[in-house]
Amino acid sequence: MTTLWRSLACPLCQRIRLISHNVGYLAPFASRRHASSKSPENHAGQIDMSQFPVENIRNFSIIAHVDHGKSTLADRLLEITGTISQEASNKQVLDKLQVERERGITVKAQTASMVHQYQGKTYLLNLIDTPGHVDFNYEVSRSLAACQGVLLLVDANQGVQAQTVANFYLAFEAELAIIPVINKIDLKQADVESTEEQMRRLFDFKNEDLFKISAKLGINCEEILDAVIQRIPPPKSDPSKPWKALLFDSTYNHFRGAVTNVAVIDGKVQQGDKISSAHNSKVYEVQELGIMSPDYQSTQELHAGQVGYLIAGMKSIQEARIGDTLHLSSSPVEPLPGFKPAKPMVFGGIFPMEQSEYRDLKVAVDRLTLNDSSVTVAKDSSPALGLGFRLGFLGLLHMEVFNQRLEQEYNATAIVTTPSVPCKARLSSEKLIKQYKTDEITIFSPAEFPEKRDVTEYLEPIVMGTIITPDVHLNKIFSLCEAKRGEQVDFTYIDASRVLLKYKLPLNEIVVDFYDLLKSITSGYASFDYEDHSYEPSDLVKLDVLLNGQVINELSTIVHKDKAYPVGKTLASKLKDVIPRQLYEVVIQAALGNKVIARETIRAYKKNVLAKCYGGDISRKMKLLKRQAEGKKRMKKIGNVDIPKDAFISVLKR
Structure with missing residues (x-):
């Protein structure tokens, strides 16, 4: 306790002590943050x-729940090894995107190489800082494919959270070495003993395996580097074999094309080599390669076991395919198994504000999907919004971040429609089975929804949700999950006051507002994570919106039968507020097939045809009113309701 107090009393002295013994080994890396540029075109100070x-290489990643201190720990490790200079401004050094700094989250995994001296030997440590939010779990899985071990970081103030559990099993299934670390021990509210108990109970860690640190102050962070060398094995690589590398990430550079991140499995590659990929037969010439430390640092070659970047003139996402195997064109190799491809959970439409901007939006989407390969893209069109794209995302936050990056990085403003999830239908109609060449189809939009008479049953995606919460909020969480058609699977106390719940939940019910509602009813103390579980039979229906009897396809949606009325009532009420009044009455209806379940009416503008009539017989007034009614009836038959684009945007937009 005395040692901890002294460390807290003088954090500057503590951090100076941590980096002092590395000074003699940092010549290639010292002050590089100022000398190098974020562009991969810098060739100064090449490293051998x-x-x-x-045997002197360690590849590891930091995994944790969101806001548990991953980026802060990465900053301290980079400072300790002298990879970056010690400055007060060293905050989120590896979070290079504007959206990451604005939101305070990690969106894209970043790599940094460090040199560390241990027991008289010099080691190359390749660190990958990963996102923590569930929507970016694919970034974590790709990062782990290039690692042999992980640091599992847990906040001593918050304890084990839902994404902590998910990340642990992700690393465990990949058979990686796991080093448990408890962070933020300097906080007054830190409950280290309770956090230790949770990690023992959930993950079967021993007390002597746990590291207790403060990444903010640098307390005990040097021990983490020593543990990485001791506990994480070197890569299983053979320098004598032909060059083979795993392409695990890529970014787009306006001048150089795709900048690929590779983990070298065997052999070596150098500038000028002719390389190819297992995915296609194209031959490329290596224009530049090197490591990130944390900015691009050019080298002459990359050897077995090392992680770095490579530029070879790849211009599209089809060429820089994530999970591909790269090899020398003269020495073909057996492709690596790669890793599980991303499975989109949420789909949404993206349309340009004006159709003249469609080409610019297409270029922006293509380049951004090269940076984020977990997004799926398909062309789409709408009579109201014109040409656009239907994109698949891993979650709602992923969808929001993608749209924000489009605006910030490519200056492309787009209309993003309300998110939807794919469902399935088992067909009974021989005509449809022959048309689709299968008896089970996946439905991505309401326009593809088959009639009930042609279907044996509908199926909707179900996820397995994990909720960790203080037990005082249990009743509210039970009510919320029941309202979302959830089914409880597990109930476990992880310590004296915190509970782990597992629920099977329909994805359609949680994709929009479940997380916000959960945080609201628990005052922010509950955490939530989910993973794909299965498709299960469900009573799904297609909800149509009609204006004066005409179906508006853009506003149709697929909902559960029990939720059809409230959804229909909400849509009709929204449209009543945004559609301008006409010279005739406009009837807005929400319908299931031929059955109307909700209705709103927009009253017509009324001209006072009796204004010129004063006195006289009542029959004259009645004649004028009858003629006006006939005119409105005739206008309603031949006229169309003019729905402005703003109305579609306000209804379709999230």
């Missing part, structure tokens, strides 16, 4: 990578 044999 042959000085790092396979």
